[in-house]
Amino acid sequence: MKVLITGGRGQLAQAFQKFLEEKGLEYKALSREELDIGNFETVLATVRSFAPQVIINCAAYNQVDKAEEDFPQAFRVNALGPYNLFLAAAEVKAFLIHFSTDYVFSGEKGDFYREEDHPEPINKYGLSKCLGEKALKEAEDCLLFRVSWLFGEGKQNFLAKVLSWARQRETLYIAYDEFSIPTYTETVARISWLAFEKGLRGLFHLASNDFCSRLEWAKFFLKVAGISRRVVPVPASYFNLPAKRPFFSALSSEKLQKELQVNLPPWQEEVQKFVKRPLQNILS
Numbered sequence: 001m002k003v004l005i006t007g008g009r010g011q012l013a014q015a016f017q018k019f020l021e022e023k024g025l026e027y028k029a030l031s032r033e034e035l036d037i038g039n040f041e042t043v044l045a046t047v048r049s050f051a052p053q054v055i056i057n058c059a060a061y062n063q064v065d066k067a068e069e070d071f072p073q074a075f076r077v078n079a080l081g082p083y084n085l086f087l088a089a090a091e092v093k094a095f096l097i098h099f100s101t102d103y104v105f106s107g108e109k110g111d112f113y114r115e116e117d118h119p120e121p122i123n124k125y126g127l128s129k130c131l132g133e134k135a136l137k138e139a140e141d142c143l144l145f146r147v148s149w150l151f152g153e154g155k156q157n158f159l160a161k162v163l164s165w166a167r168q169r170e171t172l173y174i175a176y177d178e179f180s181i182p183t184y185t186e187t188v189a190r191i192s193w194l195a196f197e198k199g200l201r202g203l204f205h206l207a208s209n210d211f212c213s214r215l216e217w218a219k220f221f222l223k224v225a226g227i228s229r230r231v232v233p234v235p236a237s238y239f240n241l242p243a244k245r246p247f248f249s250a251l252s253s254e255k256l257q258k259e260l261q262v263n264l265p266p267w268q269e270e271v272q273k274f275v276k277r278p279l280q281n282i283l284s
């Protein structure tokens with residue numbers, strides 16, 4: 001079994017590399033410079049020459065605010081990228097595992113989002129990811145997971161930001177009115193691979209259990225990490241960011257849990273597990 005991982009320097013890609021290493025599977029993880037998923041010719045040539053049985057697409061344009069003004073690039077990576085990989089995968093009969101986001105939803109449902117709920121993105125990042133889902137939803141040799149508020153080893157996540165703010169300031173301002181589910185990259189790698197091994201196909205939500213606000217998440221993390229700072233609750237509007245965020249975009253993973261007969265852990269347990277690692281790893 002040969003596995004190709006795209007977006008190799010990202011946090012989810014790193015979790016997959018560690019996971020596949022432990023399983024003793026052969027893989028190649030390519031960074032953006034080594035494989036630009038927005039370029040169909042390069043994607044096709046790379047996939048043909050490595051001839052993987054599985055492609056895991058961890059590459060994405062994740063800069064939610066920047067996507068508002070740089071939609072062409074967000075579209076190229078998040079919408080065309082998965083489509084390019086899907087076409088190349090078909091050439092070598094490889095299976096494609098792709099990731100989308102809770103930000104495809106508006107956040108106005110007032111309850112957990114399920115797979116059958118209609119996406120209604122309220123920002124350009126969400127729109128680009130939503131367009132990337134379209135080609136894959138009905139595909140046979142494909143698994144599509146929507147995940148939320150990912151954290152793990154890497155600098156591009158909320159906990160790494162909280163930690164770096166805490167290093168620079170005594171007071172942190174965190175939004176109390178944005179709700180979703182923090183989800184650990186290690187769990188996403190393990191569970192999505194299990195789903196693949198069990199022969200699942202199609203769209204699934206994959207998030208921890210229980211939801212929280214950004215404020216609760218940050219406070220819990222600081223407490224578990226033993227870092228004492230003043231945390232001031234503010235509305236999300238305080239930051240005056242270019243992109244709107246969904247107010248409540250928690251995903252229900254009930255379908256996946258039922259299919260796999262597993263219980264996904266609550267996010268608090270996952271943050272505790274994460275903090276047990278030396279904190280320097282998060283920022284290194």
Ligand SMILES: NC(=O)c1ccc[n+]([C@@H]2O[C@H](COP(=O)([O-])OP(=O)(O)OC[C@H]3O[C@@H](n4cnc5c(N)ncnc54)[C@H](OP(=O)(O)O)[C@@H]3O)[C@@H](O)[C@H]2O)c1
Nearest residue numbers: 007009010011012032036037059060099101147148149150
């Ligand atoms: N992070 C979250 O909270 C979150 C929430 C919901 C869903 N997701 C989804 O989960 C998946 C994994 O996200 P993540 O948190 O691991 O993201 P990440 O840490 O930002 O990693 C994404 C990687 O993709 C690379 N990349 C960007 N453009 C590329 C291109 N054209 N071709 C190839 N690689 C490219 C980036 O490279 P550079 O670093 O060199 O730019 C980066 O290494 C993505 O599909 C994301 O949309 C993430």
